[in-house]
Amino acid sequence: xxxxxxxxxxxxxxxVYALFSSGLSLIWGMMNFINFAxxxxxxxxxxxxxxxxxxxxxxxxxxxxxxxxALFLLGVVVYFGLIREVxxxxxxxxxxxxxxxxxxxxxxxxxxxxxxxxxLPQTSLSGTVDLGGIxxxxxxxxxxxxxxxxxxxxxxxxxxxxxxxQLLAVAxxxxxxxxxxxxxDRMQALAWGLSAASAGIAGALMAIxxxxxxxxxxxxxxTAFVVVTLGGFGSxxxxxxxxxxxxxxxxxxxxWIGPIYKDVVVxxxxxxxxxxxPQGLLGRA
Amino acid sequence: xxxxxxxxxxxxxxxxxxxxxxLAVEEGxxxxxxxxxxxxxxxxxxxxxxxxxxxSGRIVFAGVDVTAAPAERHARLGIGRTFQxxxxxxxxxxxDNVMVGAFLRHKHRGEARDRALAVLELTGLKExxxxxxxxxxxxxxxxxxxxxxxxxxxxxxxxxxxxxxLTPGEVQRAIELVxxxxxxxxxxxxxxxxxxxxLTLTRRVLVFNQGxxxxxxxxxxxxxxxxxxxxxxxxxxxxxKGSG
Amino acid sequence: MxxxxxxxxxxxxxAYPWLxxxxxxxxxxxxxxxxxxxxxxxxxxxxxxxxxxxxxxVGHAMFFGAGAYLPLLVYQHWQLPPLVGVPLGIAASxxxxxxxxxxxxxxxxxxxxxxxxxxAELVRIVVGNWDFLGAAIGLQGPATARGWYDVIFRSSVPYxxxxxxxxxxLILATWQMQxxxxxxxxxxxxxxxxxxxxxxxxxxxYKLYALMLSATFTSLAGSLYALKTxxxxxxxxxxxxxxxxxxITAALGGAGTLFGPLLGAAILVPLQTATxxxxxxxxxGLTYIVYGGVIVLIARFEPGGLxxxxxxxxxxxxxxxxMRHAA
Numbered sequence: 038x039x040x041x042x043x044x045x046x047x048x049x050x051x052x053v054y055a056l057f058s059s060g061l062s063l064i065w066g067m068m069n070f071i072n073f074a075x076x077x078x079x080x081x082x083x084x085x086x087x088x089x090x091x092x093x094x095x096x097x098x099x100x101x102x103x104x105x106x107a108l109f110l111l112g113v114v115v116y117f118g119l120i121r122e123v124x125x126x127x128x129x130x131x132x133x134x135x136x137x138x139x140x141x142x143x144x145x146x147x148x149x150x151x152x153x154x155x156x157l158p159q160t161s162l163s164g165t166v167d168l169g170g171i172x173x174x175x176x177x178x179x180x181x182x183x184x185x186x187x188x189x190x191x192x193x194x195x196x197x198x199x200x201x202x203q204l205l206a207v208a209x210x211x212x213x214x215x216x217x218x219x220x221x222d223r224m225q226a227l228a229w230g231l232s233a234a235s236a237g238i239a240g241a242l243m244a245i246x247x248x249x250x251x252x253x254x255x256x257x258x259x260t261a262f263v264v265v266t267l268g269g270f271g272s273x274x275x276x277x278x279x280x281x282x283x284x285x286x287x288x289x290x291x292x293w294i295g296p297i298y299k300d301v302v303v304x305x306x307x308x309x310x311x312x313x314x315p316q317g318l319l320g321r322a
Numbered sequence: 323x324x325x326x327x328x329x330x331x332x333x334x335x336x337x338x339x340x341x342x343x344x345l346a347v348e349e350g351x352x353x354x355x356x357x358x359x360x361x362x363x364x365x366x367x368x369x370x371x372x373x374x375x376x377x378s379g380r381i382v383f384a385g386v387d388v389t390a391a392p393a394e395r396h397a398r399l400g401i402g403r404t405f406q407x408x409x410x411x412x413x414x415x416x417x418d419n420v421m422v423g424a425f426l427r428h429k430h431r432g433e434a435r436d437r438a439l440a441v442l443e444l445t446g447l448k449e450x451x452x453x454x455x456x457x458x459x460x461x462x463x464x465x466x467x468x469x470x471x472x473x474x475x476x477x478x479x480x481x482x483x484x485x486x487x488l489t490p491g492e493v494q495r496a497i498e499l500v501x502x503x504x505x506x507x508x509x510x511x512x513x514x515x516x517x518x519x520x521l522t523l524t525r526r527v528l529v530f531n532q533g534x535x536x537x538x539x540x541x542x543x544x545x546x547x548x549x550x551x552x553x554x555x556x557x558x559x560x561x562x563k564g565s566g
Numbered sequence: 567m568x569x570x571x572x573x574x575x576x577x578x579x580x581a582y583p584w585l586x587x588x589x590x591x592x593x594x595x596x597x598x599x600x601x602x603x604x605x606x607x608x609x610x611x612x613x614x615x616x617x618x619x620x621x622x623x624v625g626h627a628m629f630f631g632a633g634a635y636l637p638l639l640v641y642q643h644w645q646l647p648p649l650v651g652v653p654l655g656i657a658a659s660x661x662x663x664x665x666x667x668x669x670x671x672x673x674x675x676x677x678x679x680x681x682x683x684x685x686a687e688l689v690r691i692v693v694g695n696w697d698f699l700g701a702a703i704g705l706q707g708p709a710t711a712r713g714w715y716d717v718i719f720r721s722s723v724p725y726x727x728x729x730x731x732x733x734x735x736l737i738l739a740t741w742q743m744q745x746x747x748x749x750x751x752x753x754x755x756x757x758x759x760x761x762x763x764x765x766x767x768x769x770x771x772y773k774l775y776a777l778m779l780s781a782t783f784t785s786l787a788g789s790l791y792a793l794k795t796x797x798x799x800x801x802x803x804x805x806x807x808x809x810x811x812x813x814i815t816a817a818l819g820g821a822g823t824l825f826g827p828l829l830g831a832a833i834l835v836p837l838q839t840a841t842x843x844x845x846x847x848x849x850x851g852l853t854y855i856v857y858g859g860v861i862v863l864i865a866r867f868e869p870g871g872l873x874x875x876x877x878x879x880x881x882x883x884x885x886x887x888x889m890r891h892a893a
Contacts, residue, residue: 071676071680123866127620128620128675129616129620130866130869132679133622133861133862134865134866136622136624137858137862137864138862139858140854143858145858148851148855259684263684297691297695300687301692304684304685304687304688305688308685311681315673315677372763393760394766397763397764402765403764405764409760410758411753414753414757418750421750422750422754422767425747425750429747430747431747470765471764474765
C-alpha cells in the first residue's frame with residue numbers, strides 16, 4: 038500500500054514536472070535554445086504566489102493566475118531584452134546569457150527573500166483524501182491534476198489552434214514562416230512568455246505542498262533538463278510522458294534508497310540516457 | 323569506378339527528397355547534375371558527401387562502402403564538397419581557412435601552411451591570404467571554399483552551385499579554375515544551373531527532377547530531351563518544342 | 567601581445583612579491599597575488615574547452631574538486647604526501663571528462679552543458695554524503711610539513727612562484743595548441759561544425775582532446791589550491807560557485823584568448839577581496855548577484871570580453887585617425 042502511495046505521489050509530482058518541462062521543450066524545439074534559468078522561473082513562480090497571498094490574500098486560483106501572469110511578463114521581457122540579441126551570437130553568448138540570468142535571479146532572490154525555507158500560508162486546500170487505501174493530500178492531488186490539465190492544454194494549444202500552428206511554423210522553418218506573413222519575433226516572444234508562465238504556475242502548484250527557498254531553482258532546472266532529454270528534442274508530448282517517468286523514478290528512489298540519493302539516481306540515469314538513447318522517447322531526428 | 327551510388331533514397335517523414343537515384347562516376351570524369359530547384363540535387367549531394375545518411379540505397383567510393391559513414395570519413399577517403407551557401411570560417415583569415423583543409427593530410431603546421439599557400443596560389447587568393455574571410459564577397463567566398471576543399475587533397479570534388487551568382491567574367495575564371503583542378507587529377511561532379519558551364523565543362527550530365535534521375539547523357543542531347551524541358555518549363559513548352 | 571609587452575608582463579609577474587615586500591600589508595598582497603595566479607590557472611584551463619573549443623562547461627568544479635580532494639584524501643587516510651594524490655586527481659578528472667564528453671560531443675552543444683551541471687551536482691551530493699570522502703566536514707592536509715614533499719610553506723611567496731610556473735606552463739601549452747592542428751580544428755569546429763566535418767575534422771575526438779586537456783589543468787588547479795590551503799569541503803571544492811568563478815574570470819577577460827583569463831583574474835580577485843572586506847558576509851551575497859549580471863552583460867554586449875572590447879575600440883580609433891588624415 039505504501040508503495041502505491043509512493044507511486045501515486047511520484048506521478049502527481051511528475052505531472053508538475055511535465056508542466057514546466059514542456060515549457061522548456063517548447064523553447065528548445067522552437068529556437069534550439071536551452072534556457073538555463075528555467076529553474077529560477079519556477080522558483081520565482083513560487084515566490085510570486087507567496088507575495089500574492091501575503092499582499093492580496095486569495096486562494097489558489099488567484100495566486101496561480103498571478104504567478105502565471107508575472108512569469109509570462111518576465112519571459113517576454115527576457116526575450117526582447119536578452120535572448121533575441123544573443124541568438125545571433127556565438128554559442129558562448131547563448132549559453133552564458135541564461136546561465137548568468139539564473140545566477141542573477143537566484144542570488145537576487147537570496148538577497149531579497151533570505152535563504153530560509155518558507156511555506157505558502159494558504160488554507161483552502163488542505164486535508165487528505167483516501168483513494169482505495171492510498172492516502173494523498175489535497176494539495177498534492179490538486180497540484181498534480183491541475184498540472185496535467187494545463188500541460189494537456191498547452192499541447193492542444195500548440196497542435197489545434199491557429200496561434201499554435203503559427204508557433205510551430207516558426208519552429209519548423211523560420212524563413213518560410215516569414216514568407217507566410219507570420220512574425221517570428223512575436224511568436225518567439227509569445228513562446229517565451231508561455232514557457233515562463235508554465236514554469237510559474239508549476240511553481241505555484243508546488244508551493245502549495247512544499248516549503249521552498251531560492252535554492253530550489255537549481256534542482257528544478259536539472260529536473261527539467263533530464264525530462265526534456267528523456268522526452269526528446271523539441272517534443273512537448275515527450276516532455277509530458279518523461280515528466281511522469283522522472284517523477285516516478287524520483288519517488289521510488291527516495292523510498293527505496295533515501296531522499297538524499299534520489300537526485301543522484303536521476304542524474305545518473307541522465308548520463309546513461311546520453312550514452313544509450315540521447316534522442317529520448319519521442320525526439321525528432 | 324570511383325563512385326557508385328545505387329538506388330539512393332532520402333525521406334524526411336513522408337517527404338521524399340530523393341526517391342531512388344543512381345550515379346556512377348569513373349575516375350577523371352566531370353559529371354554534371356542539373357534540375358529545377360527543389361529537385362533533390364543538394365540532398366543527393368549531402369548523401370554522397372556523408373552529411374546526411376540515406377534512408378536506403380548504397381554508396382561505394384573507391385571500393386569502400388560509405389553509406390552509413392559520417393562526413394569526416396568521406397573526407398578522409400577523398401570526397402570533398404562545397405556548400406550551396408558558402409560556409410567559410412568568417413573570423414579566420416583566408417590562409418587559416420585553407421590550412422584547416424590542409425591539416426587533413428599534413429599533420430604539422432609548417433607543411434600544412436606550405437600546402438595552403440600553394441593552393442591559394444592556384445586559386446588566385448594568395449594576395450589576400452592575411453585578410454579575414456568575412457571581407458570577401460560571395461564570389462570570393464566560393465573561391466575560398468574551393469581552395470579549402472582542394473587543400474584536403476580530394477579524389478572526388480562535389481561542387482554545389484559553385485558558380486551561381488558570378489558575373490560572366492568571374493564565370494570564365496571559375497571555369498578555368500575547375501579545368502585546372504581537373505587537370506591535377508581530381509574527378510568532379512558539379513551541380514549547376516548555368517547551361518554554359520554544363521555544356522563547356524561536362525562530358526556527361528544527369529537530370530534530376532522530384533527526387534530521381536529523369537535523363538542522362540551528353541549535355542547537348544540532354545538539353546533537347548522533352549522530358550527535361552518539361553521538367554524545367556512545364557508541359558506546354560515541351561509540346562511546343564516538338565521533337566527538337 | 568607584442569614581444570616587449572610579453573617581456574614586461576613576465577618581468578612584472580616575477581618581480582611582484584619582491585616589489586610589494588616593503589609595504590605594510592606585504593603578506594596580504596603577496597597572498598592575493600598567489601590567489602590571482604591560481605584563479606588565472608583555473609580560468610585558463612576552462613578557457614581551453616570553453617573558449618577555444620566553444621563547448622561551454624558549467625560544471626568544471628568537478629575537475630577542480632577531484633584535483634583538490636584526492637591529495638588530501640591520500641594524506642588523511644594513509645598519511646601519504648598530498649603530492650601523490652595529484653596524478654590521481656588528474657586520472658579521476660579524465661575519467662569524468664570521457665564519461666561526459668564521449669556521448670555528448672556527437673550531439674549539439676546544449677547536451678554537453680546540461681551534462682556538466684548534472685554530473686557536477688551528482689559528484690557534489692555523493693561526496694557531501696560519503697564519510698570516507700569527508701562528507702559535509704571535508705578533508706584536511708598536514709598541519710606542519712614533515713618534509714619538502716608536503717609542500718607546506720608559511721609564506722605565500724613560494725606558492726606564488728609555483729603557481730606562476732604552472733600558469734606559464736599552461737599558457738605555453740595553450741599557445742602551442744592554438745598553433746597546432748588541434749587549435750585549427752577547434753577553431754573550425756567553433757566557426758562552423760558542418761563545414762569542419764566536410765573537411766575531415768573528427769569533431770567528437772577533437773572536442774574530447776580539448777576537454778581532457780582542460781580537465782587535466784583544472785584538476786591541477788584544484789590540487790594547488792588544496793596544497794596551499796590544506797583544506798577542502800564540498801562547497802569550496804565542488805560548489806557551483808567554483809564553476810562560476812572560472813567562467814566569469816575567463817569570459818570577462820576574453821574567452822578564447824591567451825591572456826584574457828589572467829586579465830580577468832587580475833580584475834576580479836582584488837575586486838572580490840575588496841568587497842568582502844567592505845561588506846563582510848553580506849558582501850558575498852551581493853557578489854554573486856553582480857557576477858550574474860556581469861555574465862549576462864558580457865553575453866549580451868561583448869562575448870569576446872575585455873580583450874575583444876579593446877580590439878574594437880582600438881580599431882575604431884585607428885579608423886578615426888585615418889579619416890582625419892584623409893581629410
